[in-house]
Amino acid sequence: MRFIDNPFQCPVTRTMSIIGGKWKPIILNCIADKTIRFGKLNQLMPAISNKVLSKELKDLETLGLIERMEYDELPPRVEYKLTAAGLSLMPVLMEVANWGNSHFAKSIVS
Amino acid sequence: MRFIDNPFQCPVTRTMSIIGGKWKPIILNCIADKTIRFGKLNQLMPAISNKVLSKELKDLETLGLIERMEYDELPPRVEYKLTAAGLSLMPVLMEVANWGNSHFAKSIVS
DNA sequence: CAGTATCCCAAAGGATACTG
DNA sequence: CAGTATCCTTTGGGATACTG
Numbered sequence: 001m002r003f004i005d006n007p008f009q010c011p012v013t014r015t016m017s018i019i020g021g022k023w024k025p026i027i028l029n030c031i032a033d034k035t036i037r038f039g040k041l042n043q044l045m046p047a048i049s050n051k052v053l054s055k056e057l058k059d060l061e062t063l064g065l066i067e068r069m070e071y072d073e074l075p076p077r078v079e080y081k082l083t084a085a086g087l088s089l090m091p092v093l094m095e096v097a098n099w100g101n102s103h104f105a106k107s108i109v110s
Numbered sequence: 111m112r113f114i115d116n117p118f119q120c121p122v123t124r125t126m127s128i129i130g131g132k133w134k135p136i137i138l139n140c141i142a143d144k145t146i147r148f149g150k151l152n153q154l155m156p157a158i159s160n161k162v163l164s165k166e167l168k169d170l171e172t173l174g175l176i177e178r179m180e181y182d183e184l185p186p187r188v189e190y191k192l193t194a195a196g197l198s199l200m201p202v203l204m205e206v207a208n209w210g211n212s213h214f215a216k217s218i219v220s
Numbered sequence: 221c222a223g224t225a226t227c228c229c230a231a232a233g234g235a236t237a238c239t240g
Numbered sequence: 241c242a243g244t245a246t247c248c249t250t251t252g253g254g255a256t257a258c259t260g
Contacts, residue, residue, distance in 0.1 A: 011210030012135040012203055020130035022253075025122040038222050049254050054223055075221040076260085085213055092209045093122055099202045100121030103195055132233075148242050159234050164243055185241045186240085225258075232251075239244075 015092075018063055023048055023056050025093055028086060031066065035081040065089065125202075128173055133158055133166050135203055138196060141176060145191040175199065 019025050023045070030036065030044045042053060057080060060066040065086035071077040082090075129135050133155070140146065140154045152163060167190060170176045175196035181187040192200075 010136060011207040011214070012129075012139075013132065014214055015206045015210035016126070016130050016135065019122075020126050022123065025126070026120060029122075042222090049256090050223070051225085051255090052253060055253095070222095073221095076223085078222060088213070089209065092205050095202050095205045096125045097121040099199065100125035103198070104121075104124055152242090159236090160243070161235090161245085162233060165233095180242095183241095186243085188242060221260105223259085225256100227255090227257105229254080230252090232249105234249080235247085237245085237247105240242095 018065070019089065019093065021056065023052060024060065025096075027053075027056055027060065028065070028082065028089060028093065031080055031082055031086075032090075033082070033087075035069070035079045038078050038080070041080070060086070128175070129199065129203065131166065133162060134170065135206075137163075137166055137170065138175070138192065138199060138203065141190055141192055141196075142200075143192070143197075145179070145189045148188050148190070151190070170196070 019028075026045060027041065030041055038053070038057070041057075042048070042050070045053070048056075057066065057068070061068050063085075064083055066080050067083050069079045069081075071079070129138070136155060137151065140151055148163070148167070151167075152158070152160070155163070158166075167176065167178070171178050173195075174193055176190050177193050179189045179191075181189070
């Protein structure tokens with residue numbers, strides 16, 4: 001129980017540091033089982049700023065949850081997709097979503 | 111898929127706003143199936159400041175995840191325990207922890 | 221098209237001292 | 241004992257303009 005001294009040794013906290021941000025779960029959900037381009041992601045999430053989207057994608061790549069594929073074309077093309085690790089997160093996100101739905105269903109706008 | 115415009119309509123994001131903080135999952139875990147006093151929690155988590163602990167507890171109470179019981183004694187005694195909703199979160203936290211353990215096991219100090 | 225660069229703001233969290 | 245009050249630093253995120 002050492003994480004009581006240092007929360008970042010707690011597996012929950014470490015996972016949260018990955019998916020706990022405002023946009024990361026949504027980005028993962030937008031990628032899902034597709035390969036998708038930067039611009040398409042931006043279009044799916046009009047409220048995210050350019051800077052934040054690119055930073056989040058970098059984070060996710062560094063964590064090994066998504067793969068970035070750059071094609072040598074003009075205009076440039078970059079595609080993202082989930083890695084096996086990224087895919088393995090999806091069921092966890094579903095559990096989290098299920099809890100959110102069953103306990104705060106009133107405020108949902110679908 | 112409206113949450114793409116407003117992440118707080120996303121059930122994952124809403125759940126994260128509850129358990130995504132630095133301390134809330136740890137607090138819930140420290141309470142677990144016990145009733146526990148403020149001072150005891152502070153002692154279990156020496157790294158959390160007084161102010162933050164009391165704020166987090168208030169948040170969790172407002173959310174209906176814990177119950178606060180105040181006894182009219184001197185010195186004062188206050189005890190906290192999980193509500194049914196709070197308990198229902200524990201399996202979700204376990205899933206999250208399991209993922210964290212299986213994907214980042216190297217950095218764990220137990 | 222897929223980003224950077226720059227500047228800015230709000231919110232989270234922390235340290236310390238104090239109180240009914 | 242169980243908190244408040246005050247002040248401060250850090251972090252996350254956003255707006256906008258620019259570029260290879």
